[in-house]
Amino acid sequence: MFTGIIQxxxxxxxxxxxxNDLSLQINTGKLDLADVQSGDSIxxxxxxxxxxDLPGNGFRADVSGETLSLTSLGSLKEGSHVNLxxxxxxxxxxxxxxxxxxxxxxxxxxxxxDEGKSVRFIIKAPNELAKYxxxxxxxxxxxxxxxxNKVNGAEFELNIVxxxxxxxxxxxxxxxxxxxxxxxxxxxxxxxxILGDKAADPNASGITEQLLADNGFLK
Numbered sequence: 001m002f003t004g005i006i007q008x009x010x011x012x013x014x015x016x017x018x019x020n021d022l023s024l025q026i027n028t029g030k031l032d033l034a035d036v037q038s039g040d041s042i043x044x045x046x047x048x049x050x051x052x053d054l055p056g057n058g059f060r061a062d063v064s065g066e067t068l069s070l071t072s073l074g075s076l077k078e079g080s081h082v083n084l085x086x087x088x089x090x091x092x093x094x095x096x097x098x099x100x101x102x103x104x105x106x107x108x109x110x111x112x113x114d115e116g117k118s119v120r121f122i123i124k125a126p127n128e129l130a131k132y133x134x135x136x137x138x139x140x141x142x143x144x145x146x147x148x149n150k151v152n153g154a155e156f157e158l159n160i161v162x163x164x165x166x167x168x169x170x171x172x173x174x175x176x177x178x179x180x181x182x183x184x185x186x187x188x189x190x191x192x193x194i195l196g197d198k199a200a201d202p203n204a205s206g207i208t209e210q211l212l213a214d215n216g217f218l219k
Contacts, residue, residue, distance in 0.1 A: 004145020
């Protein structure tokens with residue numbers, strides 16, 4: 001588990017393709033690896049990866065073909081910058097929100113503009129994730145815990161302060177960029193709980209207006 005508070009910006013030093021899989025060598029910059037051992041988890045742009053080797057200035061991680069197909073890691077190149085966060089511990093300050101490091105889908109930066117000292121972004125999520133994104137709710141973008149400022153269908157708006165722009169890769173974002181999205185864990189579990197006994201039915205059609213009415217959520 002992670003908090004969505006980025007601890008460092010790393011740099012891809014090398015990529016080694018192995019069939020459909022990929023081995024990444026990441027220079028972790030200012031990230032302190034003194035307490036990291038082989039086998040520990042580190043989030044890279046919001047994707048939970050396992051450090052399989054620690055050469056001294058960073059770590060190496062293997063990425064499966066499935067992960068490459070579901071996230072933006074497949075578009076990385078030598079020299080690409082990435083957001084890094086070590087897995088949380090029982091004493092970690094939970095400055096963001098609980099993040100699993102399991103990407104739900106790819107979003108796309110639609111627009112970017114300056115507003116005072118901050119920068120505004122509009123991100124378009126896949127249609128199937130729109131129901132989990134709420135005004136003032138939490139969402140994870142490339143591993144960054146953020147608050148949704150506005151929602152319009154599958155598009156949502158973010159207000160990013162200078163500190164976040166400086167300490168993460170969001171400063172590089174331009175329209176058209178693909179980003180990893182992870183919706184709030186609570187929203188996903190809430191949907192499953194509302195299904196009740198129907199959750200065990202493989203033919204269940206999900207949450208419908210009729211289901212909500214039958215269970216007293218609508219009058």
